[in-house]
Amino acid sequence: MKTSSLWGQPQSRYYSYLARIEAAEATKAPTLAVIGCADGKYVLPAARKGFDVWAVDVDDIAVNGGVKEDASGEVQVPGLVSRVKQENLSDRVEVTSGDFMDFPRPGQYDAVFTSGALQYSFNSRHRLASMVDAVCDLVRVDGLVYFDYMLPLEKKYKGRENCPEAQWWKDHFAGRPDFQVLHHRVLPPVLDKAHIEFPVDHYHQWGHLLVRRSE
Numbered sequence: 690m691k692t693s694s695l696w697g698q699p700q701s702r703y704y705s706y707l708a709r710i711e712a713a714e715a716t717k718a719p720t721l722a723v724i725g726c727a728d729g730k731y732v733l734p735a736a737r738k739g740f741d742v743w744a745v746d747v748d749d750i751a752v753n754g755g756v757k758e759d760a761s762g763e764v765q766v767p768g769l770v771s772r773v774k775q776e777n778l779s780d781r782v783e784v785t786s787g788d789f790m791d792f793p794r795p796g797q798y799d800a801v802f803t804s805g806a807l808q809y810s811f812n813s814r815h816r817l818a819s820m821v822d823a824v825c826d827l828v829r830v831d832g833l834v835y836f837d838y839m840l841p842l843e844k845k846y847k848g849r850e851n852c853p854e855a856q857w858w859k860d861h862f863a864g865r866p867d868f869q870v871l872h873h874r875v876l877p878p879v880l881d882k883a884h885i886e887f888p889v890d891h892y893h894q895w896g897h898l899l900v901r902r903s904e
């Protein structure tokens with residue numbers, strides 16, 4: 690039975706990313722780490738396609754289920770673990786509840802994906818550069834890392850060390866000769882649909898950065 694995420698559907702660019710990873714992995718199931726997976730918006734689509742996925746999130750309710758309260762009231766969250774079970778994908782998905790910074794797995798994945806996670810206030814305890822490097826450490830040589838990062842459009846993000854302008858990302862990867870930037874684009878502000886924890890349509894600004902590990 691197909692389940693759905695309370696965070697909505699992946700964008701078409703995510704499916705293009707999966708296709709690109711699959712094209713490079715003709716002989717075995719591709720491995721993917723999803724950092725900040727919530728209830729699996731990006732995890733289930735990859736597992737359904739035959740990827741072996743490691744999914745990690747610090748939000749225990751999004752992972753294991755429970756009740757969240759937001760401006761719309763109480764919301765029952767089934768959670769990623771139960772979605773994976775319902776879809777019979779337990780063999781394909783390993784789920785970890787916790788801060789990804791506590792789970793180094795150097796070079797273990799063919800690809801890594803993270804969307805809208807690093808700018809969380811929880812992450813003020815880490816330097817952004819250390820988080821970005823920790824995400825990059827997960828991928829093998831020739832593997833891909835996709836950062837879907839938030840820009841400081843809203844007042845609450847302005848001046849936050851872990852939510853910088855696009856130039857920070859450019860400068861950071863200029864200092865990482867072991868990673869080749871394949872694509873870096875900043876989109877104009879977009880109206881994102883209401884989802885759990887943010888139950889009204891709202892504007893965000895996103896940057897997309899795709900890098901390949903070269904050594």
Ligand SMILES: C[S@@+](CC[C@H](N)C(=O)[O-])C[C@H]1O[C@@H](n2cnc3c(N)ncnc32)[C@H](O)[C@@H]1O
Nearest residue numbers: 696725727730746747748788789804805806809
């Ligand atoms: C905006 S949500 C995005 C969920 C999903 N990726 C999406 O785009 O719909 C970001 C997720 O990252 C998680 N997160 C933030 N910092 C994290 C950390 N240090 N370790 C693990 N998860 C983290 C949050 O708990 C949250 O579930």
